[in-house]
Amino acid sequence: MTSTQSVHDGAATEGIWAAPGRVNLIGEHTDYNDGFVLPVALPHSARATVRLRPDGVLRLYSEQGDGEAVELVVADLAPGSVDGWAKYPAAVVWTLRAAGYDVGGADVHIDSDVPTGAGLSSSAALECAVAVAYNDLHGLGLTGPELARLAQRAENEFVGVPCGVMDQMASACCTEGGALFLDTRDFSQRHVPLDLAGAGLRLLVIDTRVKHDLADGAYAELRAGCERAAALLGLAALRDLPAAGLDAALDRLPAELRPLVRHVVTEDERVLEAVARLDAGDLAGLGPILTAGHASLRDDYRVSCPETDLAVEAAVAAGALGARMTGGGFGGSVVALVADTALDAVAEAVTAAFTAAGYAAPRTFTAVPAAGARRIS
Numbered sequence: 001m002t003s004t005q006s007v008h009d010g011a012a013t014e015g016i017w018a019a020p021g022r023v024n025l026i027g028e029h030t031d032y033n034d035g036f037v038l039p040v041a042l043p044h045s046a047r048a049t050v051r052l053r054p055d056g057v058l059r060l061y062s063e064q065g066d067g068e069a070v071e072l073v074v075a076d077l078a079p080g081s082v083d084g085w086a087k088y089p090a091a092v093v094w095t096l097r098a099a100g101y102d103v104g105g106a107d108v109h110i111d112s113d114v115p116t117g118a119g120l121s122s123s124a125a126l127e128c129a130v131a132v133a134y135n136d137l138h139g140l141g142l143t144g145p146e147l148a149r150l151a152q153r154a155e156n157e158f159v160g161v162p163c164g165v166m167d168q169m170a171s172a173c174c175t176e177g178g179a180l181f182l183d184t185r186d187f188s189q190r191h192v193p194l195d196l197a198g199a200g201l202r203l204l205v206i207d208t209r210v211k212h213d214l215a216d217g218a219y220a221e222l223r224a225g226c227e228r229a230a231a232l233l234g235l236a237a238l239r240d241l242p243a244a245g246l247d248a249a250l251d252r253l254p255a256e257l258r259p260l261v262r263h264v265v266t267e268d269e270r271v272l273e274a275v276a277r278l279d280a281g282d283l284a285g286l287g288p289i290l291t292a293g294h295a296s297l298r299d300d301y302r303v304s305c306p307e308t309d310l311a312v313e314a315a316v317a318a319g320a321l322g323a324r325m326t327g328g329g330f331g332g333s334v335v336a337l338v339a340d341t342a343l344d345a346v347a348e349a350v351t352a353a354f355t356a357a358g359y360a361a362p363r364t365f366t367a368v369p370a371a372g373a374r375r376i377s
């Protein structure tokens with residue numbers, strides 16, 4: 001596809017849009033509790049080449065698919081009607097229409113290098129790439145945060161995953177060279193510079209290759225547990241429980257909900273502390289916060305797994321300043337903050353620990369904070 005046509009209301013009908021995956025630095029399982037998160041966008045992205053078509057057909061093709069295009073009639077789209085990777089782009093088109101935007105069909109060619117099932121938001125990347133493309137091609141004028149909320153609605157209502165808004169906000173709104181400090185209650189956000197190279201540091205991402213699946217019910221159960229705890233405490237959300245009141249509040253809750261609440265309240269504190277460290281230029285100070293966050297996800301929230309625990313343990317033992325699982329959990333990836341000089345030793349130590357434990361070798365890469373969703377051609 002090379003030509004740019006101008007037949008739809010004078011707007012160009014073709015181009016290429018990219019939206020990144022993300023790695024969350026801190027603030028896990030806080031986004032559906034109205035709390036704080038601090039993700040960065042990955043250099044890995046989903047790219048969508050999109051050409052509008054006038055016949056109401058959505059024709060989807062993925063370089064990572066089975067070689068077959070998926071053809072859908074836009075007017076017939078309904079939650080649950082599409083399977084596999086195609087449900088993410090379809091979900092965005094359905095949601096735009098459900099939100100009252102008069103959008104129709106397109107040829108969408110997708111190529112993504114965001115690892116799938118690795119807790120790095122490959123589906124949010126896909127959703128946001130298509131959302132920005134439709135936004136531009138139809139001249140909808142939606143902002144990044146508006147597109148992110150639309151993509152979240154697509155995931156909740158069409159795909160059927162009750163996720164929070166972090167992944168879509170990260171993919172739509174992150175900026176190069178920094179982390180996105182987001183308040184998920186009012187969607188206010190601030191770009192926090194993260195000059196890792198200037199501090200002699202790297203972010204090492206360790207994909208354990210243990211696939212996670214948010215649709216499997218565990219995520220929904222955790223979310224429901226948090227909502228039940230907030231209701232029992234008479235709060236709109238766990239975000240409203242101050243850390244100083246945590247112990248007294250825990251006494252008022254059934255035993256099975258206490259660790260969930262402890263994680264969420266302490267995790268919000270960790271995000272605020274992390275942002276304070278970064279604002280003070282103390283990037284290395286992030287390390288212990290990451291490791292404390294992992295312990296909380298492992299012991300209280302119970303969403304880690306033996307592979308992510310081992311990756312964190314081996315990384316820290318080999319000299320990482322801190323490490324934690326990132327994303328929803330039950331597998332996926334670990335993010336470690338590592339001095340330049342220790343990078344190889346840490347990556348090798350994690351791989352050796354996996355071999356010794358009989359696990360498949362993890363995939364490791366370093367991540368420089370990248371830009372959010374945008375038109376690239």
Ligand code: GLA
Binds near residue numbers: 030163167329
């Ligand atoms: C998944 C969800 C996010 C968030 C994280 C946990 O990535 O999509 O909304 O809840 O898990 O922090």
